[in-house]
Amino acid sequence: MIYLITNRALVKSDEEYFAKIKSAIDGGLDRIILREKQLGYDELLKYGKKIMELTKGTSCKVIVNSSLEVYKEINAYGLHLPYNKFLSMKDRIDNVGVSVHTLEEAIEVDRIGADYVLASNVYETKCKLGLEGKGVKFINNINKNISTKVIALGGINVDNYKEVYKAGADGVAIMSGIMCSKNPEKYILQLKNY
Numbered sequence: 001m002i003y004l005i006t007n008r009a010l011v012k013s014d015e016e017y018f019a020k021i022k023s024a025i026d027g028g029l030d031r032i033i034l035r036e037k038q039l040g041y042d043e044l045l046k047y048g049k050k051i052m053e054l055t056k057g058t059s060c061k062v063i064v065n066s067s068l069e070v071y072k073e074i075n076a077y078g079l080h081l082p083y084n085k086f087l088s089m090k091d092r093i094d095n096v097g098v099s100v101h102t103l104e105e106a107i108e109v110d111r112i113g114a115d116y117v118l119a120s121n122v123y124e125t126k127c128k129l130g131l132e133g134k135g136v137k138f139i140n141n142i143n144k145n146i147s148t149k150v151i152a153l154g155g156i157n158v159d160n161y162k163e164v165y166k167a168g169a170d171g172v173a174i175m176s177g178i179m180c181s182k183n184p185e186k187y188i189l190q191l192k193n194y
Contacts, residue, residue, distance in 0.1 A: 001171030002191050003031040003118075003151055005065075008047075009038070010179040018050060020184050025060045027188025029178075030171070033080050033097075035065035048074040063097065078115070086114065097151070103141050110146035117142065118173055121154025122164060125176075136167035143168030158190045 004024050011017045021032065032055070034048055048070050051062055061077035064070050071079045071093075078095030083105050086098040097116040098109040106117045119142050123133035133155055143150050152164045153173040161172050172191065181187040 001030045001149075001151065002028075002188060003033055003063075003171060003173035004029055004178050005033045005035050005153070005173055005175040006047075006051075007175050007179050008036050010176055017179075018054065020179055020181070021051060022054050024178050024184035024188050025054055025058055027185035028192055029060050029188050031061050031063055031077075033063045033065050033173070034070075034076075035080070037065075041067070041069060044070050045073055048076065052076070061095075063095070068093075080118065083109065086112070100142075103138075103145060106142045106146050106150075110148045114148055116149035116151050116170070117146065118151045118153050119169075120152075120173075122152050123155025123160065125155040136163050139164060139169050140167040158187065161191055 008017055011020060032051055034051060036044055036047060039047065044067055048064060052074050055062055063078035063080050064076045065080045066085065068079060078097060079093050080097045082099050086109055095115050097118055098114045100106045100109060100117045100119050106119060109117060119139060121133055122136065122139060139150060139152050149170040150168060151171040151173050152169040156164055156172045156174055157177050164172055178184050178187055
């Protein structure tokens with residue numbers, strides 16, 4: 001499973017943003033996490049609707065980060081939440097994923113009923129400069145202790161993704177590798193080769 005985490009700040013225009021997403025979908029992308037923290041509700045809704053259009057007729061599913069309102073409005077496949085927000089959520093939602101940074105967090109959200117955990121950061125990444133990667137052992141440890149899907153995040157690329165899968169990840173999540181790629185379709189196809 002390959003997840004794209006969107007980041008509008010990594011491209012020059014909306015046109016380029018949607019073109020890269022479309023290219024990644026064409027390559028066989030499995031999930032898109034719409035994660036645009038700097039956008040207000042109206043803009044996020046607009047982006048969400050456009051991405052839903054791009055995935056129509058494909059097997060790629062859209063997950064909205066943090067905004068329950070946009071998730072409901074566009075009828076997205078899933079919702080992604082930070083650890084603390086998930087813990088305080090009252091209503092049960094299908095296809096909810098949670099960001100975790102420790103084994104203990106992963107065990108807790110698995111117990112409560114998360115559909116997947118997004119475990120980070122595996123390697124050092126430009127998004128979190130100076131934060132040392134936890135390595136594939138971190139993924140292996142989580143995988144051995146929980147029953148839900150483990151999606152690895154942080155510095156994963158075409159050179160190291162295989163070792164992440166070998167460590168027990170069910171999928172990988174990538175932001176800049178895809179958003180900054182000259183050819184996201186080709187990039188996804190390379191990641192599918194395992």
